[in-house]
Amino acid sequence: MASSKTITVEVDDVSYTDDVEPRLLLVQYLRERLGKTGTLIGCDTTNCGACTVHLDGVSVKSCTMLAVQADGHKVTTIEGMATDGLLAPLQEAFHQCHALQCGFCTPGMIMQSASLLTENPHPNEQEIRDGLEGNLCRCTGYQNIVAAVKSVADGTVYGDSGVSTTVDDAETAGVS
Amino acid sequence: MIPSAFDYAAPTTVEEALGLLAAADSAGDDVKVLAGGQSLLPVMKLRMADPSMVVDLGRITGLSGVTDDGDSLTIGAMTPHHVVASDPLIARHLPLLAKAAATVADPQVRHRGTFGGALVHADPAGDMPAPVLAMGATLVIAGPNGERSVDAADFFQGYFTTAVREGEILTRIRVPKFTGWGAHYEKFTRVSQQWSIVGIAAMVRVEGGTIAEARLGLTNMASTPLRATAVEQALAGAALTAEAIAAACLHAAEGTEPASDLNGDAEYRRHLAQVLAKRAVLAAAGL
Numbered sequence A: 001m002a003s004s005k006t007i008t009v010e011v012d013d014v015s016y017t018d019d020v021e022p023r024l025l026l027v028q029y030l031r032e033r034l035g036k037t038g039t040l041i042g043c044d045t046t047n048c049g050a051c052t053v054h055l056d057g058v059s060v061k062s063c064t065m066l067a068v069q070a071d072g073h074k075v076t077t078i079e080g081m082a083t084d085g086l087l088a089p090l091q092e093a094f095h096q097c098h099a100l101q102c103g104f105c106t107p108g109m110i111m112q113s114a115s116l117l118t119e120n121p122h123p124n125e126q127e128i129r130d131g132l133e134g135n136l137c138r139c140t141g142y143q144n145i146v147a148a149v150k151s152v153a154d155g156t157v158y159g160d161s162g163v164s165t166t167v168d169d170a171e172t173a174g175v176s
Numbered sequence B: 001m002i003p004s005a006f007d008y009a010a011p012t013t014v015e016e017a018l019g020l021l022a023a024a025d026s027a028g029d030d031v032k033v034l035a036g037g038q039s040l041l042p043v044m045k046l047r048m049a050d051p052s053m054v055v056d057l058g059r060i061t062g063l064s065g066v067t068d069d070g071d072s073l074t075i076g077a078m079t080p081h082h083v084v085a086s087d088p089l090i091a092r093h094l095p096l097l098a099k100a101a102a103t104v105a106d107p108q109v110r111h112r113g114t115f116g117g118a119l120v121h122a123d124p125a126g127d128m129p130a131p132v133l134a135m136g137a138t139l140v141i142a143g144p145n146g147e148r149s150v151d152a153a154d155f156f157q158g159y160f161t162t163a164v165r166e167g168e169i170l171t172r173i174r175v176p177k178f179t180g181w182g183a184h185y186e187k188f189t190r191v192s193q194q195w196s197i198v199g200i201a202a203m204v205r206v207e208g209g210t211i212a213e214a215r216l217g218l219t220n221m222a223s224t225p226l227r228a229t230a231v232e233q234a235l236a237g238a239a240l241t242a243e244a245i246a247a248a249c250l251h252a253a254e255g256t257e258p259a260s261d262l263n264g265d266a267e268y269r270r271h272l273a274q275v276l277a278k279r280a281v282l283a284a285a286g287l
């Protein structure tokens, strides 16, 4: 019988210590142990990107990582993106640009877009499309997703009003 | 999908890892080395592999990173693809490697997947073996009896099979510098984020109006990566013109044994090799 391991992981700025089986995937740990169901499982085969989270600030597919591999590391999920009740610029932009329909791909899209913008703060359209090649959307046709990321890169995300949306205002943008 | 249960160890030194592999082996455990997990975990989830013990190399310091040794660069086996694609030393001295790494999978997979893992995995459709072969790299393997060095030409031995034996770990890859060479990796896929149907790794050294030297590696034209020797010979001393390059690249499928599968039959792959070789060499030569 395989023995369990004790891991300590910081998830969305909170430290957790848990005993886990080595075969437990990071995405299952996040969803089933920590209740962080904002991170979704789409394909479960490393293709769709719905499960994308940040490990020490860079994007990874949490269906293709063991929870034990995250021991001692910092994980950020979509649930850690808003600060003080205000949506992060990317969440705001997805909301404003109508960059989602069913919303299933959205948490992964936002996490991958955030990682892309960290590596390349001013991507052009092609670089955005390449940066999102590991994230599939079955609804939008990608156009508004690309527009949303571009608006953050260009600093035009708050639109005309200059007022940002609170988490309560937006049942969208993958925050629920 | 959840893998079968296994025991897990995360050693912090290569010696400790080798000890764990040897102990597991003598205890009759089916032991697997885990690097980035981007090939191993998917097959474990599908239960096409069900090791009873996994030794994770991810906590060993010193297996990742790039160092300048004068005539060559040494790249740690655990260096992730995204670092190979963006490291300034690699971009300057081994541009072919940087360009090939940038075509692997997608950004998330490139953040986790490692250079060494891609070489030991040795998928015929994988993008890193052909450049490593074309550049004549040396692979350093640690085992119970110490270290040994293997030339790339002897490393890739067959379908998913390399010179790395059970109980051994690939630790680093030494690649001679090709500073000033033009390079391009031309990969053909039907959709983005796909494995190569055929890929061509090309490097040329241009002197005045002629191609002084060329090196070409072929991806997915046999069970192992291949050198396109006939093209290399035809290009050596050839004029730096599109016509001369096109003529030389007609030899690209010579000596290949491509598979037939859902992505294309062998004849289609031979045709692709010629077309893509021309594109790759033209781009490498800056034409």
Ligand SMILES: Cc1cc2nc3c(=O)[nH]c(=O)nc-3n(C[C@H](O)[C@H](O)[C@H](O)COP(=O)(O)OP(=O)(O)OC[C@H]3O[C@@H](n4cnc5c(N)ncnc54)[C@H](O)[C@@H]3O)c2cc1C
Pocket (backbone or CB within 6 Å): A045, A046, A047, B032, B033, B034, B035, B036, B037, B038, B039, B040, B041, B042, B057, B077, B078, B103, B104, B105, B106, B109, B112, B113, B114, B115, B116, B117, B118, B120, B121, B125, B126, B127, B128, B164, B168, B169, B170, B171, B193, B194, B195, B196
């Ligand atoms: C969706 C998807 C798309 C992909 N597309 C591409 C693509 O287009 N092109 C491409 O080239 N690759 C592609 N890959 C594979 C990717 O490049 C992997 O990173 C690579 O094949 C394996 O590297 P890894 O570090 O993840 O190794 P792992 O998955 O951890 O290991 C792979 C194998 O190598 C062994 N191994 C690993 N490292 C060592 C070592 N240092 N010493 C001894 N044994 C070792 C392991 O035991 C295992 O058998 C894709 C993967 C996915 C999931």
Ligand code: FES
Pocket (backbone or CB within 6 Å): A040, A041, A042, A043, A044, A045, A046, A047, A048, A049, A050, A051, A052, A061, A062, A063, A064
């Ligand atoms: S669920 Fe992880 S990539 Fe699709």
Ligand code: FES
Pocket (backbone or CB within 6 Å): A099, A100, A101, A102, A103, A104, A105, A106, A136, A137, A138, A139, A140
């Ligand atoms: S909005 Fe439905 S999958 Fe993207």
